[in-house]
Amino acid sequence: MIxxxxxxxxxxxxxxxxxxMIFHTIPIYSALGLLISVxxxxxxxxxxxxxxxxxxxxIVYAGAIMTIILFILMFLNIKEENLPKEPKKNLYIIxxxxxxxxxxxxxxxxxxxxxxxxxxxxxxxFGGIKEFGIKLYQEWLIPFELISIxxxxxxxxxxxxxxxxxxxxxxxD
Amino acid sequence: MMTNxxxxxxxILVPIIGAxxxxxxxxxxxxxxxxxxxxxxxxxxxxxxxxxxxxxKLFFILFNDGINNNIILEQNLFKWLEVDSLDxxxxxxxxxxxxxxxxxxxxxxxxxxxxxIGYMHKDEGFGKFFAYFNxxxxxxxxxxxxxxxxIMFIGWEGVGVxxxxxxxxxxxxxxxxxxxxxxxxxxxxxxxxxxLGMVTLFFGIYETSFTFIDMEKNLIIGSVEIVxxxxxxxxxxxxxxxxxxxLHVWLxxxxxxxxxxSALIHAATMVTAGVYMVARFHFLYSYVENVGIFIAYIGxxxxxxxxxxxxxxxxxxxxxxxxxxxxxxxxxIAVGLGFYNWALFHVFTHAFFKAMLFMGAGGIIxxxxxxxxxxxxxxxxxxxxxISATFLIGVIAISGIPPFSGFFSxxxxxxxxxxxxEYLIWSIAMITAFLTAxxxxxxxxxxxxxxxxxxxxKYVYTSKTITIPLIILAIGSIFAGFLNVPAILGGxxxxxxxxxxxxxSSIHLSHLTEYILIFSSVTISILGIYIAYKKYARYDVxxxxxxxxxxxxxxxxxxxxxxIFVKSIKKASxxxxxxxxxxxxxxxxxxxSYGFVNVSKKIITIKNSHVRYYTLYMLTGxxxxxxxxxxxxxxx
Amino acid sequence: MTNLMGYSIVSMILFSIGTIGxxxxxxxxxxxxxxxxxLNGINLFLVTFARYHFxxxxxxxxxxxxxxxxAEAAIFxxxxxxxxxxxxxxxxxxxxxLSKETK
Numbered sequence: 071m072i073x074x075x076x077x078x079x080x081x082x083x084x085x086x087x088x089x090x091m092i093f094h095t096i097p098i099y100s101a102l103g104l105l106i107s108v109x110x111x112x113x114x115x116x117x118x119x120x121x122x123x124x125x126x127x128x129i130v131y132a133g134a135i136m137t138i139i140l141f142i143l144m145f146l147n148i149k150e151e152n153l154p155k156e157p158k159k160n161l162y163i164i165x166x167x168x169x170x171x172x173x174x175x176x177x178x179x180x181x182x183x184x185x186x187x188x189x190x191x192x193x194x195x196f197g198g199i200k201e202f203g204i205k206l207y208q209e210w211l212i213p214f215e216l217i218s219i220x221x222x223x224x225x226x227x228x229x230x231x232x233x234x235x236x237x238x239x240x241x242x243d
Numbered sequence: 244m245m246t247n248x249x250x251x252x253x254x255i256l257v258p259i260i261g262a263x264x265x266x267x268x269x270x271x272x273x274x275x276x277x278x279x280x281x282x283x284x285x286x287x288x289x290x291x292x293x294x295x296x297x298x299x300k301l302f303f304i305l306f307n308d309g310i311n312n313n314i315i316l317e318q319n320l321f322k323w324l325e326v327d328s329l330d331x332x333x334x335x336x337x338x339x340x341x342x343x344x345x346x347x348x349x350x351x352x353x354x355x356x357x358x359x360i361g362y363m364h365k366d367e368g369f370g371k372f373f374a375y376f377n378x379x380x381x382x383x384x385x386x387x388x389x390x391x392x393x394i395m396f397i398g399w400e401g402v403g404v405x406x407x408x409x410x411x412x413x414x415x416x417x418x419x420x421x422x423x424x425x426x427x428x429x430x431x432x433x434x435x436x437x438x439l440g441m442v443t444l445f446f447g448i449y450e451t452s453f454t455f456i457d458m459e460k461n462l463i464i465g466s467v468e469i470v471x472x473x474x475x476x477x478x479x480x481x482x483x484x485x486x487x488x489x490l491h492v493w494l495x496x497x498x499x500x501x502x503x504x505s506a507l508i509h510a511a512t513m514v515t516a517g518v519y520m521v522a523r524f525h526f527l528y529s530y531v532e533n534v535g536i537f538i539a540y541i542g543x544x545x546x547x548x549x550x551x552x553x554x555x556x557x558x559x560x561x562x563x564x565x566x567x568x569x570x571x572x573x574x575x576i577a578v579g580l581g582f583y584n585w586a587l588f589h590v591f592t593h594a595f596f597k598a599m600l601f602m603g604a605g606g607i608i609x610x611x612x613x614x615x616x617x618x619x620x621x622x623x624x625x626x627x628x629x630i631s632a633t634f635l636i637g638v639i640a641i642s643g644i645p646p647f648s649g650f651f652s653x654x655x656x657x658x659x660x661x662x663x664x665e666y667l668i669w670s671i672a673m674i675t676a677f678l679t680a681x682x683x684x685x686x687x688x689x690x691x692x693x694x695x696x697x698x699x700x701k702y703v704y705t706s707k708t709i710t711i712p713l714i715i716l717a718i719g720s721i722f723a724g725f726l727n728v729p730a731i732l733g734g735x736x737x738x739x740x741x742x743x744x745x746x747x748s749s750i751h752l753s754h755l756t757e758y759i760l761i762f763s764s765v766t767i768s769i770l771g772i773y774i775a776y777k778k779y780a781r782y783d784v785x786x787x788x789x790x791x792x793x794x795x796x797x798x799x800x801x802x803x804x805x806x807i808f809v810k811s812i813k814k815a816s817x818x819x820x821x822x823x824x825x826x827x828x829x830x831x832x833x834x835x836s837y838g839f840v841n842v843s844k845k846i847i848t849i850k851n852s853h854v855r856y857y858t859l860y861m862l863t864g865x866x867x868x869x870x871x872x873x874x875x876x877x878x879x
Numbered sequence: 880m881t882n883l884m885g886y887s888i889v890s891m892i893l894f895s896i897g898t899i900g901x902x903x904x905x906x907x908x909x910x911x912x913x914x915x916x917x918l919n920g921i922n923l924f925l926v927t928f929a930r931y932h933f934x935x936x937x938x939x940x941x942x943x944x945x946x947x948x949x950a951e952a953a954i955f956x957x958x959x960x961x962x963x964x965x966x967x968x969x970x971x972x973x974x975x976x977l978s979k980e981t982k
Binding site: 073074077081084085088089091092095097100101104107108111114115117118119120122123126127130131134135138139142143145146148152153154156159162163165166167170173174177178181182184186187189190192196197201202205206209210213217220221223224225227228231232 | 881882883884885886887888889891892893895896897898899900902903904905906908909911912913915916919922923926927929930931933935936938939941942943945946947948949950951952953954956957958959960961963967968969970971972
Binding site for chain 1: 859862863865866867869870873
């Protein structure tokens with residue numbers, strides 16, 4: 071009963087945040103909308119007994135990714151003339167909405183054919199950090215290592231890309 | 244009874260060879276080296292002479308066989324067409340009619356070739372002239388010696404082409420070319436009728452083969468309506484070729500060609516092709532007499548019309564052209580009423596005196612440096628004795644004064660019209676005879692009798708080649724009539740007997756009526772001469788008559804035709820070329836190509852570099868696939 | 880409501896909103912954030928099915944996705960900084976050097 075209310079509330083915030091994100095022209099407001107959405111999704115994770123995912127979502131997504139987005143937004147010192155004019159935004163949104171419908175319908179219809187099951191909150195030996203660690207280091211070891219290499223590559227790449235390049239001036243005599 | 248002979252082919256082939264040789268020599272003449280004119284004239288005059296000899300030989304074969312045997316010479320060359328049931332052979336027919344026509348065609352043609360040597364002496368295109376001339380003779384011979392209408396049509400077209408080539412011979416002057424065009428185009432209109440006539444004939448009475456002899460036998464299988472229609476349509480072809488109303492407009496303009504052309508083509512031979520054709524199809528026209536009556540009326544009207552106009556003309560050749568048209572009207576009166584033999588008799592005599600008149604006129608024109616207005620070339624007859632004497636013989640003959648040849652043939656036609664109880668035609672013909680005598684003698688008096696002071700004109704010496712043919716033709720004009728003297732005057736109708744196959748009508752009048760008719764026709768002609776004498780014998784030639792008024796302007800027929808037909812066709816063609824061709828067709832085609840380019844330009848905007856659009860396309864693709872899957876897999 | 884269908888619907892809605900955002904907005908930031916939203920939606924899907932089948936694999940996969948999203952964030956934002964430095968504009972339509980414009 072109460073989980074229903076919580077579910078409805080959280081999903082409402084998630085969808086509202088997403089909608090503000092795509093409708094605003096000013097990027098700061100969109101970023102804030104995304105932040106709300108991400109936090110609500112974290113709550114939904116918790117409702118699905120994925121407690122570790124809940125924490126990771128808040129720490130990594132809301133805490134790191136959203137922070138860096140906001141940081142870059144303010145760093146670039148965006149003024150009014152830098153923003154693109156989007157005259158046909160609403161038209162594209164409506165077109166996209168119409169195009170999206172079949173995919174949605176397909177997936178939801180196929181999911182509805184699955185048998186129903188109990189999705190109550192499980193207190194233990196699911197979603198906790200202990201089960202997570204066992205699964206991660208026993209079955210998913212190699213992907214784990216590869217993800218760490220990927221993070222290393224991304225780190226190096228980010229540093230290389232954002233470095234100030236010395237511009238060599240070619241003098242035409 | 245048919246006999247095969249190989250001479251018929253040579254009659255036609257010899258002039259063709261002459262034409263080819265002259266053409267080759269002429270090219271050589273222009274491009275490489277000048278050839279003396281003697282060679283051209285030699286080739287040009289020997290070939291008609293050879294044709295004449297061959298024709299004489301065939302004539303004697305037919306003659307010696309006796310008048311009562313119907314021997315027919317034939318020569319089958321090769322099978323030309325075989326389409327489904329239509330079977331056309333290239334074959335030549337030498338029956339009495341064809342040999343009769345071929346004889347005087349080759350004879351008069353030969354004389355005119357000789358005449359042309361002297362006439363065209365100073366012209367640059369001497370060789371070309373003789374090449375065309377021989378070609379014309381060959382086409383005319385194909386026409387008369389043909390076995391079936393298709394071969395006759397080949398000759399028909401051939402004489403039309405040669406007429407065009409020769410009328411526009413002096414092509415540097417634009418009006419000559421226009422006259423040649425006019426002749427060809429008006430001829431073509433007639434040819435259209437001829438082709439339609441032949442087609443209907445094919446549908447009507449074709450049974451075994453398309454030759455004249457077989458069609459005569461198979462006439463009864465055709466219904467009267469089809470035969471009437473085809474006879475009428477065939478006559479339209481004759482109208483165009485023989486310059487009857489309403490397709491007569493080309494004949495006066497055709498006088499722009501050199502005088503030998505006018506003499507041969509437009510006096511003696513080509514214009515009589517129409518008469519020959521009607522005589523050849525005599526079985527048709529005897530079968531449907533209504534068309535015949537119509538032909539006779541057209542002939543009478545043309546005769547009257549031309550005679551009226553001729554009284555006011557001032558150009559010597561145009562007067563002679565209108566008189567040709569008038570005499571052709573007489574011939575058509577005769578064929579229309581079924582008197583084929585007398586029509587052909589008139590063709591025969593007319594060839595002689597008309598050719599002579601034209602050649603005489605040509606002689607005068609040459610002698611006076613190509614001046615053609617009769618009031619300006621009038622002079623004393625002692626200066627040009629032979630020409631004036633032959634001219635006099637010619638005008639007497641054409642006016643129908645006995646005992647010259649014109650009297651016999653013209654009077655025969657008048658009697659025929661009276662005997663068939665076509666009194667209207669008879670009276671029109673009588674009036675025309677009066678007018679003919681009037682304007683012909685007007686021409687003679689002004690040219691030779693009226694007092695004038697043209698002594699200071701310089702004369703060019705007329706050579707023997709001009710005068711000798713004139714003398715020969717004069718003899719013919721005088722004596723040719725005696726070949727067909729009617730019974731009441733003591734003769735024995737030689738030509739009528741010769742052309743017995745045509746089943747011409749015969750007259751049943753009392754002798755008294757015939758004498759009265761002869762007397763009245765002669766009186767009318769003398770009356771015409773007298774009035775002309777009163778008016779013109781003492782005429783002051785410095786009073787030029789000008790061509791004003793309705794009659795002088797040829798009843799404005801040319802202008803009417805121009806307004807009705809030529810202008811409207813020009814307007815229509817301009818409309819089509821400007822609006823339809825440019826705007827509609829061009830625009831639609833160009834818009835097709837432009838539209839294609841534009842559509843492709845719009846399509847190419849898909850491949851722009853905006854990755855966002857690519858995502859849109861991806862989404863569209865996924866959406867369509869999922870739609871498909873929805874429908875298929877989930878069964879909704 | 881807290882059944883499979885509910886979570887699936889929410890997840891699909893989020894994913895759709897993210898897709899719409901990618902194709903309809905021109906601002907590069909919005910596009911990036913829409914991509915992140917799509918990833919989040921899919922994460923929700925994965926965790927839902929992990930709970931549904933009572934299997935931890937889904938959550939581990941979601942973890943991997945978050946790690947990749949982090950790496951992507953780093954690279955993406957560096958590129959945005961580079962582009963902003965050269966063009967001084969956040970419009971994606973001006974980056975069209977990939978094709979030759981036909982006249």
